[in-house]
Amino acid sequence: MSAEEPPPDLKGKLRALPNAVGEYLHSIPDDHPLQIALRTYALSISLSLGPALVPFMTSPKARRDGWTRLKRILGRELGATGFAFAMTAGVGGGAFLKEVFDVLVLEGECPRLADDRSVHGSLRAKVIGWLALLKESHRTFLANALSSALAITLFHRRRRSPVSTGPGTTLPLTPPLYGSPPTKPSLFAGRPSITLDLTLLLLVRAMDALSQITIQKGCEVLEKNGGVDGQEAAQKRRHLLSMRLDALVFWASSARIMWCFFYQPERLPRSYNKWIMTVANIDPRILAALRLLRTGDWSYRRHHSAQPDLVSSLSRDLGYPAAWGDVTRLPPYGGPEATAVWREMGVKGRDGIGGIPCELVHANASGGSCSKNVSLRGSQAFASALAIYLPVHILPILLTRPRTLLRLSKLVPILLAVLRSATFLSTFVSCIWAAVCLTRTVLLARLFPWISHDVWDGHFGWAEEGRDCAVRPAEGDQGMLA
Known part of the structure; x- marks a missing residue:
């Protein structure tokens, strides 16, 4: 040896x-x-x-x-x-x-x-x-x-390279505004925090934990004072309040995050912007138009845009006439005048309402059909969510307790949790797109044709639709607060 x-x-x-x-x-x-x-x-x-x-x-x-x-x-x-x-x-x-x-x-x-x-x-x-x-x-x-x-x-x-904040730097997913002066450095300019996304996640979890503690303490008092009947009533009340407060926390968090995504993406972590952009599958030029509407640099009523070719270029890329995205020709209000403009431009299915045609908002997803767009967006979100949630649920078990996956009694709950999470996310995406279509095309814009599309497509439209429908899927899935 x-x-x-x-x-x-x-x-x-x-x-x-x-x-x-x-x-x-x-x-x-x-x-x-x-x-x-x-x-x-x-x-x-x-x-x-x-x-x-x-x-x-x-x-x-x-x-x-x-x-x-x-x-x-x-x-x-x-x-x-x-x-x-x-x-x-x-x-x-x-x-x-x-x-x-x-x-x-x-x-x-x-x-x-x-x-x-x-x-x-x-x-x-x-x-x-x-x-x-x-x-x-x-x-x-x-x-x-x-x-x-x-x-x-x-x-x-952890060492990170400094982020440039010069005049030529543009934010992710935010096309530059031609002819606009350089923006002043804000509180969030410069080196972004590498723990901002974790901070947002933990903040939502902390809000949920505090609400659950408050509910538990209040119901314990009812249980002590009410005997057996009081205990049953307190348990029912705790379950009801937990559902409602979970939905409220999710709504408050999602509403702010979605508003920032639409109008101030620089306030969100890049991972949030990238993730929402991937799931939403919306053209960045539509987002840029929404931001211009909010600042007044795009107006249907004044037929003015700080970037005249912004939506026209999108229309050309999708194979439609450039006039469909020309703000100088788009009708600001509904009614017979809007119908005449659409017939002259060759736009179908938009009689009586103004604004950007649905074909451009939907992009290549579904043409001008709002119902097809909602179904297709939900299906795409479901497939994307499965690809993300399946490894998240399976990988930790595969690396630490692989034999658990061989037991059907353990595998089925894991797969059901994956399906529930994917269904929740696809429902959330579908609700937002359904609210957008109901507001600007299918329902509200037809009921109130005298209201300008500066309102329906402005920050009282898209962002509020995201706020309103954020609470709907939350009521069906109380575990996905983050």
Whole structure:
């Protein structure tokens, strides 16, 4: 046996190590801090390292630097300031600290702690006594607050290249306004926060948690004062209030996010803008026209636009006459005059109403049919949601407990959760498009033809439609607040 070879007993121990680790992981419960940390790291590394490696594997240009670029990617994602490690520190660290706090509290109940007179013991006794005075929910909050602070610190220590804010810089999904003066730097200009999307997510979750705590405390009072009948009434009331408050929190969050997406996308994280844009599948030129309507730089009534070719170029790209997007020719009001304009321009199915033709708003989705557009948008959103939610639900289990997927009793609830989430998202998208079509084409614009399409297509139209229909799907799915 050479000096470099390990002894036979060490070889056997090394071969048996994976089995021993696997048996240990299967022996500890799913809510153990180690299990939570492993699941969090597995999911986080798949979400961060996977997209980072895709360009390297598919693009020859990305592979030009070879191993240097690969080492940079792996060092960034696998390092202590990477997404996976920071998320594990935040989620798994909170569970670990909570376990430590509980152990210390149990230790404080031991009589021999009172006989410990050393300086270290005295300080430790004070800490344990303080923890014992806290409620379990408060200890949980403290543990997660400390671990979250560590995670945020790791996120912000990650080096990022500065973002240019010069006059030539344009916001994502926001075409430049020709002839308009450069915008002044705002509070959100410059280096964007890399934790803004997580902040929005946690804010919504915190609002939901606070509302649930308020409901629970109020119903506990009713249960104490009402006997058996009071307990049943309190449970029904708790269920009803939970549903309504969940819907209210979702509506308030979605309304603000959708308003910012339409009119101030720079206030949202880029990931939010990209995600909403992908699901909505709307042409950026339509969004630019909506923003011009809000600022008064586009007006049906005045036949004026700061970008005259904005919607006309969209019309040409879709294969329609450029006049269909010419604001100088579009009718601002409904009635017989609008019908005459449409017949002259060759637009069908829009008699009696003004505004941009539905063919341009729908783009290549469905032509001028609003019902077909709603159905097609919902189907596309459902397919996109399945492609996203299926890995999110399956991957953590596949990486940590793969044998669970072989049991039908466990697999069916997972698939039902995926279908529920996808159905929720597709319903949300369909509701928004249905509200848009009902407002500007099918119902309201026909009932009130004397109201200008500056109103129907302005910020009292599209954004409010998003606000109104945001609460509808929320009532059917209380688990998708974020």
